Amino acid sequence: MTWKQILTDFKHYLKLERGLLKNxxxxxxxxxxxxxxxxxxxxxxxxxxxxDSETIQSFIYDASKSLNPRSQSRLISGLRSFFNYLVFENYRKTNPLEHIESPKIGRKLPDTLNINDIDSIINAVDLSKPQGERNRAILETLYSCGLRVSELINLKISDLFFNEGFIKVTGKGDKQRFVPIGASTQKYIDIYRNSIRNHQTITEEHRDILFLNRRGKQLTRAMIFTIIKQLVEKIGLKKNVSPHTFRHSFATHLLENGADLRAIQMMLGHESITTTEIYVHLDKSHLKDILETFHPRR
Incomplete structure (x- = not known):
């Protein structure tokens, strides 16, 4: 059995059996x-x-010279999944990573923006250019709906249920969920659709995709990162901002304003509540206020 052959089979397994997305x-x-x-x-x-394990260990040691602990841990996890697949398919009896430990890493708290930062970034969009209305709608959707960047670029017109106040989002593993969308974000999307998108020549395969580039094709993840990076530089904001920062800010601001953690979990599409609980650690002053307000011995 060759590496090329088994890697092809592994890709099919990840797509068909586990339902993972291309990224x-x-x-x-x-x-x-x-x-x-x-x-x-x-x-x-x-x-x-x-x-064998010794060869794997040598590889990980060599790779660790250029990787931080978090990246090392992810590499080990990826290889462990691959060899678990080989064991599952009875190609091997044991996983050579069974006794290889991942490096200890602290729990990384996500970066967030305050509402003034978000407003400044969105207000920096140049609306005199055709892509300006699109970019404003993109940022408003990222922040008001808490989408992952992959969910944003795959959002379809047929996923918009504005009369009901929801959008249908396809997340990890092709799992779908409905996320509320506010009237102001609906307004910005409609402005983009009616004043810009309707006048584009759109490729047939992307006719239902909401956010398009100037050639009438689907936007890439890299393009969303670029749009945000340029706006952050434009206003001189000294923070590390990515599309995911808007998602983190969405969850944090909801929690700070009293939203239920289970509701946030559903809107973010987290499979486990423990993933959502990271936002509880972001604002200690908020937790103190909750204790002072609701505990009988406050």
Missing amino acids: SIDSYTHDVERLIGFLNLHHNESSPVTI
């Missing part, structure tokens, strides 16, 4: 490809079935 599949396979590159560099002819 997640690429991440998993990239980990295996790095291992293959290491083996080739050292003229090691180990196959996916015969490779």
Whole structure:
């Protein structure tokens, strides 16, 4: 069995059995490809079935020279999933990463923006350019609905249920959820659709995609990052801001204003409540206010 053959089978498994999106599949396979590159560099002819823990450990040690602990942990997790697949398919009896521990990493709190920062970024959009209305609608949607960047670029016109006040979002593993959308965000999306999008020449395969580039095609993740980076630089904001920062800010501001954690979990599309609980750690003063307000021995 060759690495190329098993890697192709692994990709099919991730897509069909686990329902992962392309970005997640690429991440998993990239980990295996790095291992293959290491083996080739050292003229090691180990196959996916015969490779042992010592070789894996050498690879991880070599890779760790250029990776921080969090990236090391993700690499180990990706390889562990790959070899678990081989065990599951009875290609191997054991996982060579079974006794390899991931580095200890602290729980990283997400970066957030305050409402003034968000308003400043959105107000910096140049509405005199055709893409300005689109970019404003994008930022308003990211913040008001708490979307992942992949969910944003895949949002369809047929997913908009404005009369009901919801949008349908397709998240990780193709799981769908309905997220409330406010009247102001609906207004900005409608302005973009009616004044810009309706006058574009749109490619057939992207006719239902909401946010398009100037060629009438779907926007890329990289383009969303670029739009935000340029706006942050324009206003001189000294913070590390990405599309995910708007999602974190959405959740944090909801929590600070008294929203229920379960409701936030549903809107974010988190499978586990423990993922959402990270936002509880963001604002200690907010927690203190809750105690003072609601506890009988306040």
